[in-house]
Amino acid sequence: MKEIVLNAAERDLLQWLSEETFSQYGECHGNALERLVALGLAQVHGEQEHQDGFIAKEPPGGHLMFRAVSLTPAGVKLAAEMRA
Secondary structure: OOOOOOOHHHHHHHHHHOOOOOEEHHHHOOHHHHHHHHOOOEEEOOOOOOOOOOOOOOOOOOOHHHOEEEEOHHHHHHHHHHHO
């Protein structure tokens, strides 16, 4: 398997996302998140998915900034390896 090389911002975001089950897109959007998603390490969930733990709820009709973001199993694994 090819080694994944992350820059400092991507590593920081990977570690930050590993601290919670879900985060909101508006808290972490940007180039680092886009790259983690492209690498299959993070995912942006669909409209109204996983909203239970958020104070700011996605409004009717949806809005990307309120979407849930989480690590994929590959992202969880890599974050754990980076902590070890």
